[in-house]
Amino acid sequence: MEQDAKIYVAGHRGLVGSAIVRQLRNQGYENLLLRTRVELDLTSQLEVRGFFRSETPDYVFLAAAKVGGIHANDTYPADFIVDNLAIELNVIRAAYKNGVKRLLFLGSSCIYPKQAPQPLREEYLLTGPLEPTNEPYAVAKIAGIKMCESYNRQYGSEFVSVMPTNLYGPNDNFDLENSHVLPALIRKFHEAKERGDDKVIVWGTGSPRREFLYVDDMAAACVFVMNRDGYTDMVNIGVGEDVRISDLARLVGEVVGFEGEIVFDPGKPDGTPRKLLDVSRLQALGWSAKTGLREGIEETYRWYLKNFV
Numbered sequence: 184m185e186q187d188a189k190i191y192v193a194g195h196r197g198l199v200g201s202a203i204v205r206q207l208r209n210q211g212y213e214n215l216l217l218r219t220r221v222e223l224d225l226t227s228q229l230e231v232r233g234f235f236r237s238e239t240p241d242y243v244f245l246a247a248a249k250v251g252g253i254h255a256n257d258t259y260p261a262d263f264i265v266d267n268l269a270i271e272l273n274v275i276r277a278a279y280k281n282g283v284k285r286l287l288f289l290g291s292s293c294i295y296p297k298q299a300p301q302p303l304r305e306e307y308l309l310t311g312p313l314e315p316t317n318e319p320y321a322v323a324k325i326a327g328i329k330m331c332e333s334y335n336r337q338y339g340s341e342f343v344s345v346m347p348t349n350l351y352g353p354n355d356n357f358d359l360e361n362s363h364v365l366p367a368l369i370r371k372f373h374e375a376k377e378r379g380d381d382k383v384i385v386w387g388t389g390s391p392r393r394e395f396l397y398v399d400d401m402a403a404a405c406v407f408v409m410n411r412d413g414y415t416d417m418v419n420i421g422v423g424e425d426v427r428i429s430d431l432a433r434l435v436g437e438v439v440g441f442e443g444e445i446v447f448d449p450g451k452p453d454g455t456p457r458k459l460l461d462v463s464r465l466q467a468l469g470w471s472a473k474t475g476l477r478e479g480i481e482e483t484y485r486w487y488l489k490n491f492v
Contacts, residue, residue: 184212184242184285184410191216191240193225193274194247199289199347201354202402203244210406216240226269235277243278243286244405245271245327249320253386253454255361256317267323275330279340286342287409288331292394292419292458293321294346302461305346305417314455328417335415345408348421348460352398352479353486365395368432369484372439373492382444383436386451389429394421394459397479400472407470414468421460422472438480 184190190207194200195217207215216238224230225247249266256263271288278286295303296311308328313321331342355366362370368385375383404420426434432445465471474482 186211187214188212188241188284189214189216189239190242190244191238192244192246193218193270194245196220196354197246197248197250198350198352198355198398199401199405200244200246202352202398203246203405205399206402206406225273226266228269228273231273231277232280235281235283239281240278241284242409243274243283244409245274245286245288247274248289251356251361252363252367253316253452256320257452260319263317264319264323267320268326271323271327271330275327275334275342278342279334279338284341285409286331286340287405288327288342288344289405290324290328290344290346290417291321292346292348292421292460293317293455294325294328295458297455301457302423302459303419304461305419305464308417316452316454331415332417341413341415343408343415344417345405346417346419346460347401348394348396348419348458350396350398350401352483355398355483357487357491364393364428365431365435365480366483366487368435369439369480369487370491372436372441373484373487375443376439376441380443382446383432383441384446384448385428385432386448387428387453388449389427389432389447391428391453391455392425392457392459393428393431394423394425395431395476395479396421396472397474397482400474404465404470404472408465408468411468416464418464418468419460419462420465421462423460423462423466425457425459426476434477435480438477438484
């Protein structure tokens, strides 16, 4: 990407979008197009079409999406599939029609089949049934990947899809009803410590394994992939290592300083037993994650204390 290129970051206030903006500015990109949800409704074809026609961005990072954890996905399945399909269709189509040079679409590791072999390779897409609790969201993300591939195949565009593992960091969602597991644990343990509770209850058995990537590493990988001219293959972005939820909970408890008991509730859903990405394709391109899990949790907790407490 040229230093003076006009770059649109969709979803710049979210976890990933805000990190991409930080990364771009750190690398000297200042000509950024940023719009809030009030300023530009990405589910509106009319608004998106008008924005692209008037602003004519050179590059697009499509980080806008309706996201949430197991509870949110299970409670609002229609919202998750409809809103995400609308955003993808509107932005990807407008990008093509208005001559965008490259577009990077953020998918999700939940696109892979529930029982796919571990670690998850890119070619496992559409080889088996999805995890039921977030199937509508996953179907929408798969559709976005196929939109990018189809535009590339039919029109020779350069749209690339990246599949992040579980992300966390500054600007995460710490709402206990709708957040992902790591920020939810940070808030749970912090509030329990502040109240002087002697125990914290964690959803599920604690046995599932998950991989976690610090969001600033994710952003660095996105800019790296975007700058690979001509590269359009779908690519996983992760660290290549996972951890048991039970061990994650203990690590978060240590970082936060909670000294009570951790109790797991097997009556709550676990989700996919294991979800680890194969990152050999990304490493072959020349990129690897740099932030360790404890270091990332410490940075995230510091941000939480500064912004929520």
